[in-house]
Amino acid sequence: xxxxxxxxxxxxxxxxxxxxxxxxxxxxxxxxxxxxxxxxxxxxxxxxxxxxxxxxxxxxxxxxxxxxxxxxxxxxxxxxxxxxxxxxxxxxxxxxxx
Amino acid sequence: xxxxxxxxxxxxxxxxxxxxxxxxxxxxxxxxxxxxxxxxxxxxxxxxxxxxxxxxxxxxxxxxxxxxxxxxxxxxxxxxxxxxxxxxxxxxxxxxxxxxxxxxxxxxxxxxxxxxxxxxxxxxxxxxxxxxxxxxxxxxxxxxxxxxxxxxxxxxxxxxxxxxxxxxxxxxxxxxxxxxxxxxxxxxxxxxxxxxxxxxxxxxxxxxxxxxxxxxxxxxxxxxxxxxxxxxxxxxxxxxxxxxxxxxxxxxxxxxxxxxxxxxxxxxxxxxxxxxxxxxxxxxxxxxxxxxxxxxxxxxxxxxxxxxxxxxxxxxxxxxxxxxxxxxxxxxxxxxxxxxxxxxxxxxxxxxxxxxxxxxxxxxxxxxxxxxxxxxxxxxxxxxxxxxxxxxxxxxxxxxxxxxxxxxxxxxxxxxxxxxxxxxxxxxxxxxxxxxxxxxxxxxxxxxxxxxxxxxxxxxxxxxxxxxxxxxxxxxxxxxxxxxxxxxxxxxxxxxxxxxxxxxxxxxxxxxxxxxxxxxxxxxxxxxxxxxxxxxxxxxxxxxxxxxxxxxxxxxxxxxxxxxxxxxxxxxxxxxxxxxxxxxxxxxxxxxxxxxxxxxxxxxxxxxxxxxxxxxxxxxxxxxxxxxxxxxxxxxxxxxxxxxxxxxxxxxxxxxxxxxxxxxxxxxxxxxxxxxxxxxxxxxxxxxxxxxxxxxxxxxxxxxxxxxxxxxxxxxxxxxxxxxxxxxxxxxxxxxxxxxxxxxxxxxxxxxxxxx
Numbered sequence: 023x024x025x026x027x028x029x030x031x032x033x034x035x036x037x038x039x040x041x042x043x044x045x046x047x048x049x050x051x052x053x054x055x056x057x058x059x060x061x062x063x064x065x066x067x068x069x070x071x072x073x074x075x076x077x078x079x080x081x082x083x084x085x086x087x088x089x090x091x092x093x094x095x096x097x098x099x100x101x102x103x104x105x106x107x108x109x110x111x112x113x114x115x116x117x118x119x120x
Numbered sequence: 121x122x123x124x125x126x127x128x129x130x131x132x133x134x135x136x137x138x139x140x141x142x143x144x145x146x147x148x149x150x151x152x153x154x155x156x157x158x159x160x161x162x163x164x165x166x167x168x169x170x171x172x173x174x175x176x177x178x179x180x181x182x183x184x185x186x187x188x189x190x191x192x193x194x195x196x197x198x199x200x201x202x203x204x205x206x207x208x209x210x211x212x213x214x215x216x217x218x219x220x221x222x223x224x225x226x227x228x229x230x231x232x233x234x235x236x237x238x239x240x241x242x243x244x245x246x247x248x249x250x251x252x253x254x255x256x257x258x259x260x261x262x263x264x265x266x267x268x269x270x271x272x273x274x275x276x277x278x279x280x281x282x283x284x285x286x287x288x289x290x291x292x293x294x295x296x297x298x299x300x301x302x303x304x305x306x307x308x309x310x311x312x313x314x315x316x317x318x319x320x321x322x323x324x325x326x327x328x329x330x331x332x333x334x335x336x337x338x339x340x341x342x343x344x345x346x347x348x349x350x351x352x353x354x355x356x357x358x359x360x361x362x363x364x365x366x367x368x369x370x371x372x373x374x375x376x377x378x379x380x381x382x383x384x385x386x387x388x389x390x391x392x393x394x395x396x397x398x399x400x401x402x403x404x405x406x407x408x409x410x411x412x413x414x415x416x417x418x419x420x421x422x423x424x425x426x427x428x429x430x431x432x433x434x435x436x437x438x439x440x441x442x443x444x445x446x447x448x449x450x451x452x453x454x455x456x457x458x459x460x461x462x463x464x465x466x467x468x469x470x471x472x473x474x475x476x477x478x479x480x481x482x483x484x485x486x487x488x489x490x491x492x493x494x495x496x497x498x499x500x501x502x503x504x505x506x507x508x509x510x511x512x513x514x515x516x517x518x519x520x521x522x523x524x525x526x527x528x529x530x531x532x533x534x535x536x537x538x539x540x541x542x543x544x545x546x547x548x549x550x551x552x553x554x555x556x557x558x559x560x561x562x563x564x565x566x567x568x569x570x571x572x573x574x575x576x577x578x579x580x581x582x583x584x585x586x587x588x589x590x591x592x593x594x595x596x597x598x599x600x601x602x603x604x605x606x607x608x609x610x611x612x613x614x615x616x617x618x619x620x621x622x623x624x625x626x627x628x629x630x631x632x633x634x635x636x637x638x639x640x641x642x643x644x645x646x647x648x649x650x651x652x653x654x655x656x657x658x659x660x661x662x663x664x665x666x667x668x669x670x671x672x673x674x675x676x677x678x679x680x681x682x683x684x685x686x687x688x689x690x691x692x693x694x695x696x697x698x699x700x701x702x703x704x705x706x707x708x709x710x711x712x713x714x715x716x717x718x719x720x721x722x723x724x725x726x727x728x729x730x731x732x733x734x735x736x737x738x739x740x741x742x743x744x745x746x747x748x749x750x751x752x753x754x755x756x757x758x759x760x761x762x763x764x765x766x767x768x769x770x771x772x773x774x775x776x777x778x779x780x781x782x783x784x785x786x787x788x789x790x791x792x793x794x795x796x797x798x799x800x801x802x803x804x805x806x807x808x809x810x811x812x813x814x815x816x817x818x819x820x821x822x823x824x825x826x827x828x829x830x831x832x833x834x835x836x837x838x839x840x841x842x843x844x845x846x847x848x849x850x851x852x853x854x855x856x857x858x859x860x861x862x863x864x865x866x867x868x869x870x871x872x873x874x875x876x
Contacts, residue, residue: 048647049645
């Protein structure tokens with residue numbers, strides 16, 4: 023995640039602010055971390071200033087922590103879903119990885 | 121209707137009785153009731169009588185109004201933006217309606233008095249006028265049954281329409297009246313049957329569906345009957361189901377003796393069906409009427425200029441200088457739609473659909489000949505746009521004496537939560553991607569691995585190319601028409617456009633960095649491939665040649681070549697297969713088109729370079745590589761046979777033919793003993809047509825000896841394919857055979873001649 027903060031010295035046009043970096047990943051596969059212990063990996067088709075996004079061929083990973091009733095042990099379980107096309111509302115986005 | 125639309129609180133206190141009387145005009149009734157009763161009756165008449173009249177009269181004006189309310193589409197939009205005509209003004213038309221209704225009411229009551237004078241004599245004496253009688257009669261229905269019917273679906277019936285009836289005296293009156301009527305169920309049916317109806321009733325019609333003036337009355341009476349007969353307590357609120365059950369119960373009873381001599385059972389069925397149908401109809405009608413009445417509460421709240429003002433505010437939010445940027449999807453959608461619908465409606469250019477929101481010259485010069493309403497709207501919009509341009513957009517307003525600042529927010533200028541200096545953006549915006557002003561970027565030492573940084577550079581370049589391409593496309597769409605006259609300003613516009621266009625095209629070209637290896641990396645990314653056809657549209661032939669030369673020279677480095685060679689294990693990831701398809705569909709066609717028009721000299725040059733710079737045995741195993749070779753071979757073959765003359769190209773010179781022969785022999789020698797591995801692995805279900813095409817192209821130019829070598833090498837594959845075809849279904853088999861025949865026919869053979 024640290025690489026995005028660099029401003030490469032060569033081209034001035036495409037990247038002016040942090041959000042512009044997302045533009046570079048249009049049509050590429052990205053990683054999105056969401057609130058509620060959810061993660062998405064998919065191809066970015068569109069985004070806006072709120073980080074609303076349209077992703078395709080998405081794999082969603084939901085992490086669930088279950089506490090065993092008797093032993094009070096935490097069991098971490100992941101659940102995977104795939105979607106062909108997904109609209110992600112920006113208010114749930116924590117970070118975007120390229 | 122209008123309460124939330126403009127965001128105003130439109131709940132005003134209901135009109136007082138004076139206002140109402142003024143609104144309704146003089147109806148000539150004798151008003152000897154108390155003022156309260158009078159007030160309520162006015163309301164009743166206002167809300168209910170129209171409902172009765174809609175069905176009863178075929179009044180054109182009446183019909184007009186309802187049609188407008190329900191069916192007015194965008195075709196009246198022009199008037200919304202211009203001077204709103206009478207028909208859009210609810211207040212006026214409803215007021216007009218009201219007087220019409222009054223007239224009708226009088227008419228109805230007169231008829232009523234003629235028809236029913238015997239039956240209602242008694243009541244007539246008791247009540248001051250028949251109008252009053254009507255009012256109270258229906259009133260009773262509403263409070264009792266009507267409410268029960270509506271209780272489920274339409275509970276928010278506004279109290280000001282119906283709810284105000286509950287004055288005790290009035291209610292008592294009406295209820296007694298209902299009782300009077302319903303206790304003698306037979307009597308009230310007679311006049312209906314023998315009233316000459318205005319339209320002839322269908323045969324076998326029972327009483328309730330007479331489309332005569334008596335009809336509303338009959339329903340009410342039926343309701344009253346229903347209401348009374350089961351002996352249920354008056355105040356009970358019925359559910360719809362209960363009412364229906366009650367109807368069935370009543371109609372199952374033998375009809376009164378005065379009925380026409382139809383068999384009782386049949387009649388019962390008829391009546392049942394018709395009553396239900398009628399009740400539904402009547403319910404709908406009332407619903408409509410109720411809405412109308414509800415709307416009319418707000419009549420006259422806004423003046424015409426108020427409405428214009430609000431229209432202007434709303435439109436000005438939507439107006440944009442650059443519809444393709446602000447409303448891209450709509451513009452493209454309408455463009456596609458209108459292209460489909462072109463034959464029928466050529467008058468509607470793609471821009472007319474969005475005309476309201478484009479507001480510049482484009483809209484103007486294309487709308488010639490369309491309706492005047494559309495023109496009017498466009499003029500209005502133009503004016504708004506010009507106004508908006510003249511006044512720079514303020515984001516804040518500080519009034520004298522005010523402590524704070526007033527923010528002026530709009531769609532384009534939403535409330536800012538963060539105040540970040542947008543200096544960079546502004547410069548970027550004006551200078552464009554050409555970057556007249558380069559921001560002094562700090563050199564950040566790159567920590568990350570080189571591969572990632574390079575990839576990011578490539579992505580950035582691609583984005584810059586896209587920016588340029590989009591700008592070029594936008595320019596193309598706004599291309600000024602060629603000057604027809606020697607008008608200087610027009611020529612200036614064209615020149616300026618040309619300048620801009622050229623500059624952008626140069627920028628785009630530079631970003632592609634075709635001359636460096638970097639260009640190859642751009643083509644190794646999916647979106648880099650996708651942009652190529654759009655780039656080439658803005659390229660000069662020289663530039664296309666440069667691109668193709670670069671590709672040919674660095675072919676080995678392309679991802680579609682280097683990752684897609686059929687090795688002995690023959691596994692290619694599906695992702696790569698997609699990339700190949702993409703390359704074949706995006707990059708190859710424009711290049712193919714270019715080569716198909718190129719003269720011998722250029723094709724031979726490219727052909728030579730391809731053989732020179734790449735490891736042919738290796739490259740030819742990739743689909744794209746083979747496609748390139750096929751492309752060169754077939755083009756040279758066409759030129760050799762004089763196909764170029766149609767394109768105005770001279771026949772190849774002797775020297776060129778010699779050069780070709782040299783190149784061909786070289787290629788053949790390189791590939792000799794490697795023809796069979798050109799094929800993808802046999803049983804993975806890939807279409808190997810491109811290999812057969814290549815072999816055919818080779819076979820055409822081959823000498824007899826070379827043909828022999830060719831056949832010997834691929835013989836096995838030919839036989840395998842033909843054998844496989846014999847086991848497949850008909851259409852698949854014919855495809856396989858056709859593939860093989862591509863090659864065999866070039867040799868003068870055919871698959872059917874083969875003996876297996």
